[in-house]
Amino acid sequence: MSAGVLSKTALDQLFNEARTHAYWQPRGVDDAVLRELYALVRMAPTSVNSSPLRIHFLRTRAAKEKLMPALSEGNRHKVEQAPVTAILAYDRRFHDHLPALFPHVDAKASFVGDEPYREETAFRNSSLQGGYFILAARALGLDVGPLSGFDNDLVDGLFFAERHPNHRSNFLCNLGYGDTARLRPRGPRLSFEQACTLL
Secondary structure (H helix, E strand, O other), X not given: OOOOOOOHHHHHHHHHOOOEOXXXXXXXXXXXXXXXXXXXHOOOOOHHHOOOEEEEEEOOXXXXXXXXXXXXXHHHHHHHHOOEEEEEEEEOOHHHHHHHHOOOOOHHHHOOOOHHXXXXXXXHHHHHHHHHHHHHHHHOOOEEEEEOOEOHHHHHHHHOOXXXXXXXXXXXEEEEOEOHHHOOOOOXXXXXXXXXXXX
């Protein structure tokens, strides 16, 4: 089915007027919204439908406190204030699911015994899904604050070592309803001519 161009209002919500937030309204995010968010993310494309993204939603004070030692100093207040902090990770054993996710071809065989290829595929496609995650959140009326500036190995040890040893953190993303009064002026962007080449 071919859909038409989104309205200006929708494009503004996703891109033109959307901002990265560091400060948040004291308003929670319902678990049902998080479920709806993932329902959208999972429908977007990945190579051989690999779907390596694994999301750990930190919603409680205890979960946030557990994360604090892994954060750079400048990110701690952002996580403390955010209603939800998502750890966007990837499953290094994603290929175990390929017989169900990509049943018409034996895609799993190409990953067995090739850990560098699995790692590359998992990282690239979870990053792609992370982009979908940001846009899906905005589409549902949420604001986002993606973060690097943390110790991946420490996050993995704190959150994954015991129950999810094949998960590896990619980046973090705060979710909620941003405090627009505390936004800084928007930074410039590169022009088409600076960033693109027509061949």
